[in-house]
Structures are given as C-alpha cells and as structure tokens.
Amino acid sequence: MAEKKTCSVEGCGREAVREISYLDAKILEERAGLKLKVYHAHPPRRPGIVYLCEEHYKLWKKLSREDRKIKELSMKG
Numbered sequence: 664m665a666e667k668k669t670c671s672v673e674g675c676g677r678e679a680v681r682e683i684s685y686l687d688a689k690i691l692e693e694r695a696g697l698k699l700k701v702y703h704a705h706p707p708r709r710p711g712i713v714y715l716c717e718e719h720y721k722l723w724k725k726l727s728r729e730d731r732k733i734k735e736l737s738m739k740g
C-alpha cells in the first residue's frame with residue numbers, strides 16, 4: 664500500500680520523505696525543541712519510528728552531523 668505519510672513533527676503536516684528510528688530522531692526534541700509523534704513504539708525493545716518531511720530531515724541531518732562530531736571529539740579526548 665502506497666499510503667502517504669505526513670511529517671511526525673507536531674504542527675508540521677508536510678508530506679514525509681524519510682522514515683527514521685526514534686532513537687536517532689530524538690535529537691530533534693533534545694536540540695531543536697520539537698515535539699515528535701512516534702509510531703510503532705513498544706518500549707523498551709522497540710523505540711519506534713518517526714516520519715520526516717524534507718525540511719525536518721535536513722534539520723535532522725545537520726543536528727546528527729554535529730552530534731557525531733562532538734562524540735568523535737570526546738572519544739579522541
């Protein structure tokens with residue numbers, strides 16, 4: 664079924680282009696202060712997934728890139 668998904672960011676409502684794990688998407692809540700609707704979550708084993716529109720996916724990529732950089736730096740530390 665090719666059902667159209669909408670972005671999981673509260674108040675967004677644009678068409679989703681990506682689906683990512685909530686574990687990864689969490690930084691949008693932690694860093695950008697966004698609220699996410701999480702699908703298929705069955706804690707603690709399944710964190711669930713969120714859908715992101717192009718805009719929010721770009722934002723997420725940016726945040727996760729920064730996050731990785733910080734982690735790498737602290738590992739070399």
Ligand SMILES: [Zn+2]
Nearest residue numbers: 670675716719
């Ligand atoms: Zn969005």
